[in-house]
Amino acid sequence: MKKTLIIALSLVLFALPVFASGNKEEVASPALQAEEKVMTHDELVAAAKEEGKVVVYATTSRIANAAEAFEAKYGIKTETSNLKDFELIEKISKEATSGVTGADFVIAQDGGRVQGELLNLGYLYSYVPESLKNIIPARYQDPLVFSIINKLFIFNNEASTQEPFENIWELTTEKWRGKFQFKNPYQESVNANFLTMVTKPEISDQIAKAYKDYFKKDIELTTDNAGYEWIKALYENKLIVTTSDTKTAESIGIKGQNKSENAGLFVFSKLRYISSKNLALQPLLEVQPFSGFYYPLYALMVSNAKHPAAAKLFIEFLLTDEGFKPWSSNMGTYSPNPNVQIQDGDYPVSFWEPILIAEDPVWCFENRAQVEEFLIEYLY
């Protein structure tokens, strides 16, 4: 009897923690890495080769091509994964809290969450290569920006290359009812961030002014500000919500549709399909008060990285002309390093900054929940 009891008891004791709420593993403190002494480039290469491997998660699929070039140059093995923005955030958080070592560095988008969840909680930290500190503009250094991507108003120019509208408020008129497309902001956070930015006071003021310019009267508010008002008007005007920018580009750009109003707001880089998929697409560059938006992708170190030196070397490589080749071979993706070549016919970041809306991580983190709840009314 006693023996059975002991066995039963020890079984219970053994099994108890299984039912307890999960134990969190210790997270390595980012401060430790930050205080390391500065290595010269050669020292970094030597240390990286010593580690022999680097693992990266990225929201851009072309990281695979860059990794090939990096492997060829330094002989360091690479492992890349292409994830969606929220997947990446989820994965980094899960890895950090469960103590699993995964990525050494990430290329992430969605500034609000990256800042508010990953950087603030110490799962990631920003590292700027010594050699680039004086080249990359300071505003792109904290956290370090890997690339800048722009989404523009783009229309089907098969019938006419004349820009079909000049003011964002035109999209809310009867003429454009059910003719304008935008990817579901729930499926890509940068789109939700853009809509959040639209509600920021200084931008909504511009939108109010554009309203007055277009309708020749002051805007009457039924919501918090002109930004919300524009979002509401846009969705109520039968905005077509798409699931991917590729699909958007295709459905707008297919020839033979004979629609004079046919446009969307999606990534500029899809213009590469003009020839490969025989599409008719052209960006609008003079819309009031903005012609679209741009958002950064960040290159950030993981705090409990197994191969920190190799990761740092890879980040440095990615920010050079050579490392950025997979992206700069098409229009619409820009390095913060002004020395990186851009395509003929494309414009540098300095051209886009004044005509597009930027992403403010702090504003987005604080206000996106409110904008998303506002959107539920129109999206579902």
Added chain:
Amino acid sequence: MTYRNRLKMYFKKPHNIILTLLFVILLYLTIVPMITIIIDTFTVHQSELMRIKGSKVGSFTLYHWSKVLFSSLSAKMFYQPLLNTIVVALGTCFVAILIGGTVAWLITRTDMKYKTIISTLFIFPYIMPSWTLAMAWLNFFKNPLVGGAPGLFTVLTNIETPNWFAYGQFPIIMVLGLHYAPFAYILIGGILRNMDANLEEAALLMKASRARIMRKITIPIVLPALLSTFLLVFSSAMSAFAVPAFLGTPVRYQVLTTQMFRTLNGLNPGYGYIMALVMIIIGVLILAMNQKIIGKRKAFTTITGKSSNISLIKLRKGKVFISLFVLISTLLICIVPLISFAVESFIVEPGNYSLSNFSSVFWIGSGSPEIANGEPGILRNPSILLGLINSVKLAVVVSLVAGTVGILAGYAISKSRGTKLSSIVNNLAFFPYLMPSMAFGAIYLSMFAVRRGFIPPMYGTFALLVLVGSVKYLPFASRASIGAMHQLSGEIEEAATIQGIPWIKRMIKIIVPIQKASFISGYLLPFISCMRELSLFILLVTPATRILTTMLFQYNEKGWSQYANAINLLIVFFVVGSNVIVNRVTGASIDKGIGGN
């Protein structure tokens, strides 16, 4: 006898050991997740930090419940999708029972021609992944209003399909209905086949009209099976994700599963867990109803024996027409989708079906940056190869685990039939069937992402996929095994026991050989289900553990439809192929597992 001795005696019998072990393990794998999910609806998750101002991860909150049930957003976010879910589930039942029931009746009760080929092909839509028909629907009927490029139907006929026909409620119900029609066909057909035709003949002798016989005899006898089918199809349709995701999104038609995917994957998992909980509660209610009805049905079937001579109704003039109609529609549903995938996977410029636009680049191309970011064609794409290997590996391991545990469960449950523990384990083993796949995946994600006692954190591991798959498909295997074991008389094993033959040997030499066909069905069903499963795994896979179905979903979302179509073809090929091979080699078949004869 002392308590201790009784315990000793009890555990001398292998089936008692199995039963006790299963009880502990299943309790942990089904009840504890339920508790976890309830706790999760009251907890702040990391991604909710931006929503619930000033909160900390893991702290208690009523935010989710109040927002989902009692806020200005509830209607759009929860009640409308709930209503849509119920409408879709009811509609699916109607279509599935109407089509499946009619075909079952035609095959068992009339002199229709081509019965063999129709009954083989008719099961196909159930074997194929559910979204196969959804994708085919889009390939055919998509219209330029939302999709840009027109579908094949519009290209061929120049008729533009209206939105309600191309997207949303109507196609979702049609597609799910066709997918589950075989289910109705198997269950109703089984009853019709075993039904005593003498009852009908007696009525016929008494000059009752055909309609009256149908109303007074056939339908009442089939009714319990009908209700049972209704409830099973209802719960399956309710938890369907891929079909509403493919067909509903373009017109923003939301059901609970699509809302759950968005919230669990996006910014407020708390909302998603509430929806999961609601779906589980509905599932449990359905089980309760189903068991009541099944209980009644058993009383019913004792009256009816198997008839030796079933007289077939003559279709007379309609025979040729009906036979051809059924044959052609079945062929259309089974073969045409596959042709459309093949076509779509070869065209470069969307919507242009001229021959010059065909290219093998999506199959064997090396990938160019101009098309789909330089992704190589699927036959030389390392990541798709990885997905394929993972899918097959996962399906094999899951079917081995679920099948073996299911056999043991069936053995133990039927051996100790009548005991309380036996019926508890029986219900526990069936419970996973009721959990909506996505909710099930979500719970396991939340439960095993962190270390639990001696279980290491399993986030992102292959083991987690195996675990969740094995538990989810255990009901298939255990049902098949219980059914088979109930028919096996206990004396056969007892004879061996008396001779002192050890348990392992009894199993291998006696039980397994007798029940071979049923046991193989118990392995086959989890294998096939696993190969084509999307919603169960979609929240759990990571790049290293990706499987074909989740890749297909991603490609489709990205708009790389050629890759999606090509992968779909690959999955169908594997699933149908393995079913045919197993069927030919062993004689086991999928309908045995579902409950037919």
